[in-house]
Amino acid sequence: METTDNKRGASRRRQVVEAALRCFEENGFHKTSMAEISEAAGMSVGHIYHYFPGKEALIAAIVELHVDQAFEHMNEAARQKGTLYDVLLVRVCEHLDKAKRIKDRAAYFEVLAECERNPKIRDIIHKADVRMMERQRELFRELEPTAAQLSDAEIDARLETFNALLLGLIRRDLTDDGACDELLRQTVERVLLYLIKG
Amino acid sequence: METTDNKRGASRRRQVVEAALRCFEENGFHKTSMAEISEAAGMSVGHIYHYFPGKEALIAAIVELHVDQAFEHMNEAARQKGTLYDVLLVRVCEHLDKAKRIKDRAAYFEVLAECERNPKIRDIIHKADVRMMERQRELFRELEPTAAQLSDAEIDARLETFNALLLGLIRRDLTDDGACDELLRQTVERVLLYLIKG
Amino acid sequence: METTDNKRGASRRRQVVEAALRCFEENGFHKTSMAEISEAAGMSVGHIYHYFPGKEALIAAIVELHVDQAFEHMNEAARQKGTLYDVLLVRVCEHLDKAKRIKDRAAYFEVLAECERNPKIRDIIHKADVRMMERQRELFRELEPTAAQLSDAEIDARLETFNALLLGLIRRDLTDDGACDELLRQTVERVLLYLIKG
Amino acid sequence: METTDNKRGASRRRQVVEAALRCFEENGFHKTSMAEISEAAGMSVGHIYHYFPGKEALIAAIVELHVDQAFEHMNEAARQKGTLYDVLLVRVCEHLDKAKRIKDRAAYFEVLAECERNPKIRDIIHKADVRMMERQRELFRELEPTAAQLSDAEIDARLETFNALLLGLIRRDLTDDGACDELLRQTVERVLLYLIKG
DNA sequence: TATGAATGAGCATTCATTCAT
DNA sequence: TATGAATGAATGCTCATTCAT
Numbered sequence: 001m002e003t004t005d006n007k008r009g010a011s012r013r014r015q016v017v018e019a020a021l022r023c024f025e026e027n028g029f030h031k032t033s034m035a036e037i038s039e040a041a042g043m044s045v046g047h048i049y050h051y052f053p054g055k056e057a058l059i060a061a062i063v064e065l066h067v068d069q070a071f072e073h074m075n076e077a078a079r080q081k082g083t084l085y086d087v088l089l090v091r092v093c094e095h096l097d098k099a100k101r102i103k104d105r106a107a108y109f110e111v112l113a114e115c116e117r118n119p120k121i122r123d124i125i126h127k128a129d130v131r132m133m134e135r136q137r138e139l140f141r142e143l144e145p146t147a148a149q150l151s152d153a154e155i156d157a158r159l160e161t162f163n164a165l166l167l168g169l170i171r172r173d174l175t176d177d178g179a180c181d182e183l184l185r186q187t188v189e190r191v192l193l194y195l196i197k198g
Numbered sequence: 199m200e201t202t203d204n205k206r207g208a209s210r211r212r213q214v215v216e217a218a219l220r221c222f223e224e225n226g227f228h229k230t231s232m233a234e235i236s237e238a239a240g241m242s243v244g245h246i247y248h249y250f251p252g253k254e255a256l257i258a259a260i261v262e263l264h265v266d267q268a269f270e271h272m273n274e275a276a277r278q279k280g281t282l283y284d285v286l287l288v289r290v291c292e293h294l295d296k297a298k299r300i301k302d303r304a305a306y307f308e309v310l311a312e313c314e315r316n317p318k319i320r321d322i323i324h325k326a327d328v329r330m331m332e333r334q335r336e337l338f339r340e341l342e343p344t345a346a347q348l349s350d351a352e353i354d355a356r357l358e359t360f361n362a363l364l365l366g367l368i369r370r371d372l373t374d375d376g377a378c379d380e381l382l383r384q385t386v387e388r389v390l391l392y393l394i395k396g
Numbered sequence: 397m398e399t400t401d402n403k404r405g406a407s408r409r410r411q412v413v414e415a416a417l418r419c420f421e422e423n424g425f426h427k428t429s430m431a432e433i434s435e436a437a438g439m440s441v442g443h444i445y446h447y448f449p450g451k452e453a454l455i456a457a458i459v460e461l462h463v464d465q466a467f468e469h470m471n472e473a474a475r476q477k478g479t480l481y482d483v484l485l486v487r488v489c490e491h492l493d494k495a496k497r498i499k500d501r502a503a504y505f506e507v508l509a510e511c512e513r514n515p516k517i518r519d520i521i522h523k524a525d526v527r528m529m530e531r532q533r534e535l536f537r538e539l540e541p542t543a544a545q546l547s548d549a550e551i552d553a554r555l556e557t558f559n560a561l562l563l564g565l566i567r568r569d570l571t572d573d574g575a576c577d578e579l580l581r582q583t584v585e586r587v588l589l590y591l592i593k594g
Numbered sequence: 595m596e597t598t599d600n601k602r603g604a605s606r607r608r609q610v611v612e613a614a615l616r617c618f619e620e621n622g623f624h625k626t627s628m629a630e631i632s633e634a635a636g637m638s639v640g641h642i643y644h645y646f647p648g649k650e651a652l653i654a655a656i657v658e659l660h661v662d663q664a665f666e667h668m669n670e671a672a673r674q675k676g677t678l679y680d681v682l683l684v685r686v687c688e689h690l691d692k693a694k695r696i697k698d699r700a701a702y703f704e705v706l707a708e709c710e711r712n713p714k715i716r717d718i719i720h721k722a723d724v725r726m727m728e729r730q731r732e733l734f735r736e737l738e739p740t741a742a743q744l745s746d747a748e749i750d751a752r753l754e755t756f757n758a759l760l761l762g763l764i765r766r767d768l769t770d771d772g773a774c775d776e777l778l779r780q781t782v783e784r785v786l787l788y789l790i791k792g
Numbered sequence: 793t794a795t796g797a798a799t800g801a802g803c804a805t806t807c808a809t810t811c812a813t
Numbered sequence: 814t815a816t817g818a819a820t821g822a823a824t825g826c827t828c829a830t831t832c833a834t
Contacts, residue, residue, distance in 0.1 A: 408797085440798060440799045441800075442798075442799060442800065442801095443797070443799070443800095446797070
């Protein structure tokens with residue numbers, strides 16, 4: 001009974017989160033009403049409040065979805081057991097791809113904007129940042145032979161620089177020019193190599 | 199007298215823009231009402247509409263203020279007639295400073311989020327991007343001796359990488375740890391040098 | 397229970413329409429605010445929007461109420477199985493009565509004014525006109541023996557003339573003079589007879 | 595001096611009234627703002643208030659324009675020294691023409707709607723009605739030989755019927771069908787003759 | 793668990809009118 | 814005579830949230 005209920009509950013929750021995700025991507029947090037989400041989820045407005053205390057909680061759930069995915073993707077890349085460069089390159093590619101989809105860009109910056117105003121979102125993002133940085137540091141030490149000579153602080157500085165670059169790539173002014181794109185990718189890869197090898 | 203009137207009008211407009219800026223920084227675009235702006239500007243709600251066709255125009259005015267400032271700051275740095283490194287370093291410092299002020303961070307990402315949903319804002323940002331990139335390319339060729347061997351595309355790729363890094367620095371997870379800050383700054387500076395000199 | 401809900405919904409809708417009708421009659425479309433209607437309906441402003449997409453829809457609903465009533469009244473008269481003259485005379489009496497009540501006159505002309513500017517209202521009125529004319533033509537052929545010798549176009553011209561006269565009677569300058577009223581009524585009746593019999 | 599000023603003033607007043615007329619015809623009373631009128635008149639908003647105490651006064655001025663024109667047109671027709679039928683037929687033609695121009699129809703019904711709510715407008719219309727009826731009665735007695743046997747009340751009843759028919763013709767459902775139009779015109783003319791000759 | 797009716801504060805915007813110049 | 818800056822109440826409409834069923 002309880003198990004069934006929990007399962008059903010979890011599925012219903014997911015249903016709502018996914019509907020919210022779709023709506024938010026389409027129109028942004030602020031222009032999406034609970035009514036729209038309820039329609040997209042095929043669930044009454046009131047019932048959404050059974051699962052989530054409010055709109056903000058929906059935003060939080062989606063932000064967590066995002067950061068969990070990012071973490072998971074990196075871990076997956078790490079599981080392939082390549083070099084550190086290989087692992088981080090996956091993230092570069094992901095970001096360059098995201099930069100091409102307007103919905104992804106919009107969602108990204110909306111989350112960051114929200115994060116600055118909304119303590120709950122900030123908290124989620126902050127924790128995700130810490131977790132991500134720790135995992136990246138681990139990977140640095142595990143996978144990069146030259147890491148032995150580096151302090152944690154030194155590694156962190158390099159990773160922070162890398163992560164900053166990643167984020168910034170999202171908002172690149174998009175050109176359809178493939179050559180230009182390719183050149184940018186090469187430059188970023190060289191910087192990545194430079195950051196890893198010093 | 200036309201001059202007087204123009205002056206008065208311009209001053210009133212500035213009054214509104216500045217009030218809006220303060221409100222937006224405090225609470226963000228979406229949570230700032232025209233009533234709040236009118237109060238902050240010491241002007242009736244209706245009269246704001248005498249100078250601006252709507253809230254969106256206020257956002258646009260402020261975004262233009264921001265991008266103009268960024269451009270101007272870079273030009274100022276260029277006027278000091280140092281190396282390209284010196285000029286671009288100024289921007290790094292500015293961004294690392296901005297990263298420390300929550301209002302600046304928030305404003306930054308709110309603008310970027312708005313830019314993805316709102317064509318008018320997108321247009322402003324896009325034009326500013328083009329202008330900025332062109333000026334940076336000029337400076338690269340003017341100030342950097344090694345530029346002679348580089349194609350425009352190559353220079354653009356490096357500058358785009360630099361600009362991406364800059365933007366990403368804004369959202370760095372802030373630590374009060376000065377040492378950490380210093381290390382990051384050094385790392386970024388080394389990347390900057392690497393991007394300039396290849 | 398669907399039936400219950402539908403009933404409740406329909407009843408709430410009626411409640412709003414009736415409140416709107418009262419307000420509009422009292423002050424006209426343009427000087428009636430949604431807040432007033434909401435108060436008159438004993439329902440929150442927001443909830444009115446649950447049932448009607450906007451103020452215009454309220455106007456439309458009321459216009460439809462009016463035209464349906466007019467059609468129904470004529471049909472009722474027709475059911476009494478008198479002559480065509482009897483049936484149309486009922487409409488004359490109704491209009492002369494309406495002409496005496498300021499609210500009815502005002503509502504009448506407000507609808508017609510709205511109809512010229514507002515395509516949705518125009519559409520309703522136009523459809524009602526067509527329906528009414530067709531029904532009148534039917535009745536003409538059914539009830540009036542001399543109709544056999546007349547073309548549809550001829551009948552339509554007479555009915556249009558009759559309907560124009562009807563409408564015009566609404567705005568007669570009202571005198572309390574019963575004699576005058578009686579004389580007018582007789583004159584109109586003679587014209588009606590002339591229109592029917594040629 | 596004074597004459598000049600008066601002339602100038604009258605011309606300015608006319609300028610405003612004409613601008614208002616254009617705006618009202620285009621968008622109706624309620625959707626025309628003083629700002630629009632001021633622009634159309636090439637005069638500042640504030641200055642309009644120098645000549646007219648408010649928007650309502652502009653409406654009144656325009657209503658007076660309309661009723662004066664109608665009266666003048668009828669007098670003009672009377673000056674041609676034809677039969678009563680000829681004189682009144684001119685009005686029929688005018689109304690059938692008006693019925694074809696949406697702006698005229700709209701203006702007509704807007705005035706009538708306003709008339710029911712607004713005592714000042716009502717007063718203007720009422721006085722115009724009285725004046726018109728008296729003039730028509732005069733013409734009836736002057737031009738129609740058979741009038742001698744009729745009481746004033748009888749004549750009034752016929753004229754009122756005629757005027758009602760006229761008004762009603764304005765809102766006829768417009769068809770582009772010329773034949774239909776022609777048939778209607780004939781029917782109305784027959785009714786007119788019937789009303790004159792009894 | 794599920795519905796959707798109901799609330800009412802909040803919002804951007806409009807506009808007739810006033811008034812200092 | 815002429816301007817247009819300035820007001821601020823009013824309007825139609827939205828929406829997160831609650832609650833009776």
